[in-house]
Structures are given as structure tokens and as C-alpha cells.
Amino acid sequence: MDFTEESATPAVVESFAGTPDPRLREILGSLTRHLHDFIREVEPTMEEWEWGVDFLTRTGQKCDDTRQEFILLSDVLGVSMLVETINQRKAAGTAGEPVTDSTVLGPFHMVDSPERAFGDSIDMMGTGQPCVVTGRVLSVDGTPLAGAMVDVWQADDNGFYDVQQPGAQPQGNGRGLFTTDEEGRFRFSTVVPAHYPIPTDGPVGELLGATERHPYRPAHIHFIAGHTGFQPVTTHIFVEDSAYLDSDAVFAVKKSLVQTFTEVDDAALAAEYGVKAPFRLAGFDIVLRPS
Structure with a gap:
């Protein structure tokens, strides 16, 4: 034929x-x-088709153990968030329980976050404004989930992840794997993250430059929470007063995930949390749906 x-x-x-x-x-x-x-x-012309093939080839070649350029490409095209949103809607079905909104994984997740105890710091640098994050992992009916896994990771106060600065940041900085206590609680101290540009030294950066789009993400902390018998959630909390909340380069902001990082100047409370005053305090409960 x-x-x-x-x-x-x-x-x-x-x-x-x-x-x-x-x-x-x-x-x-x-x-x-x-x-x-x-x-x-x-x-497309043949030249345009060949350029497209070359662009995808170079995108793959930019990927390594600490950099996933294809996820970055998916992110800036809004595909990652679309997949997340569709899957959250499908998982909800007709029940409509008030579960925590999901958002993108991002290109810098590491599966071997260091295990840390309740209240530990994930900041290994001692720079930036101290911050304490507290929260609980709950079922949709409000039952606290003891023994839940909470994996957190973030950029530092200059907007870099540890894997981006192996000579300047110790491995595991800004990362922690926590287990909730008998009341479903988790707590850690850190620094207030900064807004930052996604990597622009590869094909995705070329795409943003050609389309005159900025590469910035608002300040945020990543979470993955899970528990046996429940559907895990991948999400963020965004710093309420951060720049770029209305123009996140990867379209990941949801209103429910924008949290107030309250300024606290209480020396006694700071000592209880193991930080110095003044510090910022954020609360974030994570609600999971039974699987």
C-alpha cells in the first residue's frame, strides 16, 4: 500500500x-x-524536524544521576502538573474527600534522603533565616497516622539544592526522611528557602530563552508522605510572601499549598525548637486517602 x-x-x-x-x-x-x-x-520543514530530533536527543544526554532534563521539560510544558491533576481527580472518584493537593515531583528528588528524628534540623549549613515546620499526617476522617513516612527536600537560602553544589553543600543538606509519632506529628527545623531559577544550562533553558519565559520558581519545600494502606501524595508548601507565586515556571502552585511562614521572636519557643530567635514558623497537615 x-x-x-x-x-x-x-x-x-x-x-x-x-x-x-x-x-x-x-x-x-x-x-x-x-x-x-x-x-x-x-x-515542519526537514530542517525543523531534524532540529526537534536533536533537541530531544540533547535533552536525554543532559540527564544523569542528579539531573533529569526530561522531567524538567515535562514541567515547563505543564505536562507534569496535568498528569498530577488528572491522577488526583481519578483517585478521588466521587468521594471528594479533603485530601492534600498534589503537585510536581521536580527534578531533584533523591530516594535516599537521610533518616532524621522528630525535631531534627535538615539544615547542615547554618546560614539563612531559621525556620521550623510542624505538621501531622492524617486520614480523611481526621485520624492521626502514626508511623507515616514524610520525605522532605528543599533548596537552601541561596536557591540551590545540595546536588547542584557538591563542593559547597554537604550531601543530604536540605533533605530528611521522617517518621510520624504516635499522634501523627512531624517536625523539623531548616532555613527559609529562596525562590530560584530552574536549570537553564540545557535544552530546556534554550526553550525558555527562545520563548522569553523566565525560569523562576517561588520558594517552596517538597514533601512526599505515605502510610501503609493509604495513597501517597507528592506535594509542596509555598512560602506565602515569595516572588513568582503567580508565574511559577513549572505551573505547580495551588492556593491550598501556599502557607504562612510566621515571624516569631520568642526566645523560649525558639529554644524549645532548637533554633535562634527570630525565626519563621510554618504548619502543614497532610491528609491521605485510603487506598
């Missing part, structure tokens, strides 16, 4: 007809139809 503009799509879709996995067959068919429609719409 001749391969023409009209026959191209059904021919490729039909080539996947024998795929044993029905979900894979559905995905490949839909991908083919949408991709072919895109090509028909924009009618």
Missing part, C-alpha cells in the same frame, strides 16, 4: 493491532493519531 498523507495514520495505528497489552495498544494508537495531527497542522 502506498504511504500517503491520508493513509499514514491508519497504517501506523494498524501496525499496533497485535499488541497483547490492551492499554499499551490504546496509548500507542492515540499517540500516533495526535502526533500525526500535529505534523499535519504545523507542516
Whole structure:
């Protein structure tokens, strides 16, 4: 059969007809139809097509153990947040429980965050304004979840993650893996994170430059919380007075996740928390849905 503009799509879709996995067959068919429609719409030149292939090739080549350029690309195109939002809606079904909103994982998550005890500091540098974060992990009915896992990570007060500055920050700075107590509580001290630019030294940075988009993310702290028998959630808290809350480069801000980091000048309370006054105090309860 001749391969023409009209026959191209059904021919490729039909080539996947024998795929044993029905979900894979559905995905490949839909991908083919949408991709072919895109090509028909924009009618790229051969040079443009070759540039696109080169862009994706270089995106993959930029990935390593501490940098995931494809996640970054997904983030700046809004795909990561769209996937998160769709999956949260599907998980909720018709129940509509008040669970914590999810948001993007980001390119700097490390699965081996150092284990830390209740109240420990994740700041290993001693710079920046001290901050204490307190919260609980709860079920949708308000039951505290003892023994829940809370993985946290953040940039420092200059806007860099430890993996971005291996010579300047100790490994594990700004990271911690906590276990909630018998009342479902967690607490840690840190520094108030800064807003920062996502990495722009790769293909994603080229894309932002070509489209005159800024690369900045508002100040935030990442969380993953989970417990046996419950659906885990990947989320952030955003610093209420941070810049770029209305123009996050990766579209990850949700109103429910913007939290007040209250200025506290109480020496006794600071001593109780193991920090120096004045410090900032933020509270964040994480609500999980049974699986």
C-alpha cells in the first residue's frame, strides 16, 4: 500500500493491532493519531524536524544521576502538573474527600534522603533565616497516622539544592526522611528557602530563552508522605510572601499549598525548637486517602 498523507495514520495505528497489552495498544494508537495531527497542522520543514530530533536527543544526554532534563521539560510544558491533576481527580472518584493537593515531583528528588528524628534540623549549613515546620499526617476522617513516612527536600537560602553544589553543600543538606509519632506529628527545623531559577544550562533553558519565559520558581519545600494502606501524595508548601507565586515556571502552585511562614521572636519557643530567635514558623497537615 502506498504511504500517503491520508493513509499514514491508519497504517501506523494498524501496525499496533497485535499488541497483547490492551492499554499499551490504546496509548500507542492515540499517540500516533495526535502526533500525526500535529505534523499535519504545523507542516515542519526537514530542517525543523531534524532540529526537534536533536533537541530531544540533547535533552536525554543532559540527564544523569542528579539531573533529569526530561522531567524538567515535562514541567515547563505543564505536562507534569496535568498528569498530577488528572491522577488526583481519578483517585478521588466521587468521594471528594479533603485530601492534600498534589503537585510536581521536580527534578531533584533523591530516594535516599537521610533518616532524621522528630525535631531534627535538615539544615547542615547554618546560614539563612531559621525556620521550623510542624505538621501531622492524617486520614480523611481526621485520624492521626502514626508511623507515616514524610520525605522532605528543599533548596537552601541561596536557591540551590545540595546536588547542584557538591563542593559547597554537604550531601543530604536540605533533605530528611521522617517518621510520624504516635499522634501523627512531624517536625523539623531548616532555613527559609529562596525562590530560584530552574536549570537553564540545557535544552530546556534554550526553550525558555527562545520563548522569553523566565525560569523562576517561588520558594517552596517538597514533601512526599505515605502510610501503609493509604495513597501517597507528592506535594509542596509555598512560602506565602515569595516572588513568582503567580508565574511559577513549572505551573505547580495551588492556593491550598501556599502557607504562612510566621515571624516569631520568642526566645523560649525558639529554644524549645532548637533554633535562634527570630525565626519563621510554618504548619502543614497532610491528609491521605485510603487506598
